[in-house]
Amino acid sequence: MTPPEIGPAARRQRDGQSAFAEQWHAQVTAVVEVLVAEDKLDAAAWSQALGAELDRRSAEGAPDTDETYYTAFLTVLETVLDKARMAGAEDVDRRESDWRNAYLSTPHGQPVVLRG
């Protein structure tokens, strides 16, 4: 039998689903992977915390979707980093507000820069 023609792109995307539906899904995954690789986040503790949050949301009837998964992922990351005093919730709140203001005050097409 002759091998079929399968290009590199098809090989990467095979099984009919792209890896990340949203850019921030990829980014939050990257943050965790980098922190684990640099031993700033314990992989086993992370898995336990994520599993518990996924179970909790499932028990509450959250839809079994990527959105639920990554929202839980981000929530757990925030909680873990707050507890570890690596990124306190108040600091994150303040920076979130700064970023929102930066986006709203930057003309479309210009790079969005955080001041301070």
Added chain:
Amino acid sequence: MSSHDSEKVAKLHRELHSHLPPAPALRLKALETVLVEKGFLAEDAVDRWLDDYSENVGPMNGARVIAKAWSDPDFAERLAADTPSAFSEVIPGIADGYAIVAVFNTPRTHNLIVCTLCSCYPLGILGMSPSWYKSTEYRARAVRDPRGVLAEFGTVLADGIELKVWDSTSDRRYMVVPERPSGTEGWSEDDLAGLVTRNSMIGTVRDLSPAKGAT
């Protein structure tokens, strides 16, 4: 100005300025900013990881290793004995320090991978797991009713085939090595690698015969 007009002005304002990311994306941006400011994350670490991921990580890595194992019995033995080292023979450095274990399908055995706790998967080598792998339903049913799950993927196991379900964890992640399909004698490793799908490396697909196409 009525409240309706205020809303219209606010909407126009948002459209005239840079598009505000969705709420979780903005929150994550803030979290990253704080981590960078406190020295826990290099400023370009996330971008570098994403670049490396998009260039070097994905199911094709597993496919190349499996194709070599199909072509070289000695390599297959090394892959079974020390999976990270065997990976690094094919793709230098890819599996250094990575606890990945290859489990082999045989005519009498089929393997299926799940993470019952959360979503552990050899992401750093094979790329992100599919959505269904992370779903609560798969995580529960892959253990409770694995044959039923396989049937939903079109994989109906004959009665005599033993089914082993492997539970991936943060410190041990599995990859299924499917059987080389018949009708591929004389194929190059590149062509063989083209048959190996992500789902087959999780174990939801067993038959990779060329006639079936990549499913």
